Amino acid sequence: MALPSSAGSSSARLTVKSSFLLASQWVQEILRAFAVRDMQAVTHALQAAESLKLDKEDLLISGALFVLSTPEVWAGLSDCLHQRRLQLVKRWRAIPGSVSQARHRHPMAGLRPDDFRNKVQGMADWLTSVDGQATSSVWHLRAAIQLVGRGFAFPEHLDGLLDSDVMRFSVNEKERCLLRAALSAARAKAQGNRKRVADQISSERPTHVSAGSVADLVKDSRDAPQACEVAQVKGARGPRAAMRAWANQEASHSLQLLDNRAQLLKLSSQQGSGPSLASGLKAWHSFAVSFLGYDASATLPPKRPEDVLRFVALFSSAGTAKNYVGYIAWACKFHALALAWRTEEVNLALQGLKKAERVAGQSLLKAVSLMTPHLLSQLLRLCDGMVGFDLDADLYLLAWQFLLRVQSEAVPVQCGEASEQHLLPAGRHSALWVDEQFTCHLRFKQRKHMPDGSYMTRPCTCTRGRVDELCISHRLKQRLHGLTTGQQLFKWSPGQMLKRFRDMLTMLGVPDAGHFGFKAFRAGKATALAKAGCPTHVIMQMGQWRSAAILRYVDPDALDEGVFWSEVARECEEDEA
Known part of the structure; x- marks a missing residue:
């Protein structure tokens, strides 16, 4: 631990260092007396504290003020001595100066006093066995206080420390020897445990698994990472604080929970995919x-x-x-x-x-059979002229105008409202609504390659005095009015909708109607826009193609159209895989 510095002479620096060492030694003595319930030593420690000449840095960095302010340490003192302790606390707190919160020391490593005492006793007993002694001595107790006070409450916690680390825990050579022996014993035990675990894992780990079962695991755990949190010590952060929190739980239960979380973290590496x-x-x-x-x-x-x-x-x-x-x-x-x-x-x-x-x-x-504006108009008129096919027409026009993936986006679409423009409730797939200006809005909770969701709008395409049969806003306004928020618009499965779609095309006399798939809408709309002279980068933005990210790096007018059309073809193939 770094000692307070001074801009004065070497003798001044030595005085500061000496006062800090005196404060640290006093803390160790009072913790030892508290651990063994030696009230006579506690009383002597209080009397010694009254004569110490310390500054604010000594009090806070050594933890002396914390120990003096902890009533459990001083339980059992007479009322008179308690009053003297409270007066000393008041006097120490009034000493001028300040130290950053990060340098304040908690000599009990965040533990309650009784827990600290129990863990010190347990660590002292283990150090006694490591030292080959029958009974604990003052050295075992002091070394235990050094370890537990730094967060090493169990022998297993010492694994990973270096010899140079424990040498900084004490200046006493007897304690240092004991700490080195403890570190060697902890390492040997940990290495043995690791070897046993590795051998067990090697014998239990399967050499082959089913790809289908992994696929099911991925689907079932899509929201799992948010459901598993690691317990934290209140007011503390970092892995060491988490280790202290978990150390107080049953070992088998803690390991199982940590294994589960590790599994979920591995799964979350593919979150969104x-x-x-x-x-x-x-x-x-x-x-x-x-x-x-x-x-x-x-x-x-x-x-x-x-x-x-x-x-x-x-x-x-x-x-x-x-x-x-x-x-x-x-x-x-x-x-x-x-x-x-x-x-x-x-x-x-x-x-x-x-x-x-x-x-x-x-x-x-x-090679893809594409929808065209003319064919779509024929399809809508046919559906409108037949009983029970109006929903099919709505689906076709929705997929066309928003360039949707029909199976995963258009068929499951749900009725929504303006308040859901920025955020959808849990469990929702999407929100579709038409406002008073006849603008159609569509919000998705998630979309392919867009795990944070998507928001799109389409304006009314009607001209004055004439309703456009391809206007999505006028077509859906009345239908959405009769639905409740969150209600799905289309009641059939994607397979049923596809069969009805091909039947309609057959009735229209479309060649190879049976070869049409739902990919005809997204790719067909993109193709129609391109033929109408719409710039490729605008089409990419309207369909929210992933490759649109390259627009941040290139001139949109110089964009390679081959890249875009290759992406269209690839997506069409994936959507029907």
């Missing part, structure tokens, strides 16, 4: 079982790099392939499984797929 992670792991699990003949309970880790290469060969999108291989690697790390399968050969295949995708350019998108 849970659905994509689960989808990727299930895709690998299904491929490994169905095509490669893996046991369903042992699809991780992949047995050989060749199996991963075959999996990569399934993809036309390099981004999706790279993500899915990354998900497999993450799951292996999560369970401490082998990563020998992730070779340079696998990385080479991913690089090749990325180049092949870049060369193909927009050809990926050409």
Whole structure:
């Protein structure tokens, strides 16, 4: 501990140092007397304190003022002596000067006096056994006070300390020898425990797990990290304070809670990517079982790099392939499984797929059956002319105007209100409402690649005297009026809605109607905007494509459209995976 400094002569500096040492020695003596309930020594310590010449730094940094102000330490004194103690407390507090709060010392390490005394006795007994003695001596007690007073309440806490650390705990050579012996004993015990735990973990840890079970674990624990908090010592921060809090709990219970939290922290490393992670792991699990003949309970880790290469060969999108291989690697790390399968050969295949995708350019998108403004108008008129299909028309127009992913965003959409513009209540998926100016608002709790949510608006597109059949605001205004906040607009599942969608297209005589998917809306709207001359960077912002982040670094007018259309195609492929 750094000693107070002085700008005066060397003799002045020596006086300051001596007074601080006297204060520290007095603290140690009174704590020893308190620990063994020696009231005669407590009385002598009070009398000695009255004659000490200390400044404010000595009192606060040594902890002398704290000890004198703690009534439990002085319990058992006569009323007369109590009055003398209170007068001395008042006098010490009146001494001028100040010391930063960070340098104030709590000689009992934040423990209650009775707890401190019990832990000192326990530590002294252990030091006695380390020293090979039958009974405790004053040296064992003093060394125990030094350790417990610094937060080392149990022998296990000493593991990790250096010899040079404990040498600073005392200037007495006898105590130093005892502390060195205690440190050696704690290290030996800790090393033995670590070896036993490592051997146990090695024998119990599975060498193979199911990718499907990991995917289910990710889905089930999406909100778990917020549900597990580590207990903290009131008014204290940092790992040492947390260790003191946990040390007072039952060991097995504490370890189980800490193991659970460690598990949740590992899961939170993929926070915001849970659905994509689960989808990727299930895709690998299904491929490994169905095509490669893996046991369903042992699809991780992949047995050989060749199996991963075959999996990569399934993809036309390099981004999706790279993500899915990354998900497999993450799951292996999560369970401490082998990563020998992730070779340079696998990385080479991913690089090749990325180049092949870049060369193909927009050809990926050409294979997608797209919705067009004309086809959408025909679809809306057909739905409006049939009983029970008005909801379908609402879904199609909503997905079109907001460039939504139909299955995960449009179908589950919920009625909302203006007060939910900035924040949605727990458990809500989204909020959709139309204001008095016929502006349509849509707020999502979370969106793909946007874990903090999303807020979008679309204005009324009607002209004076004419209602636009593609105006989302006029179409939804009346319907939303009849719903309650939080109520879902569409009552069918995505599968049912897709079947009805294809049936409508068949009735319109659309070629290859059965090849249309919900991706037709998001990619189709983007394509229609591009054909109408809308700048690519504006389209990216309207659809909230992840690649829009590059707009912070490049001139929007010089943006490579191939990058954008490749992203559109990749997302379309992912949304229907």
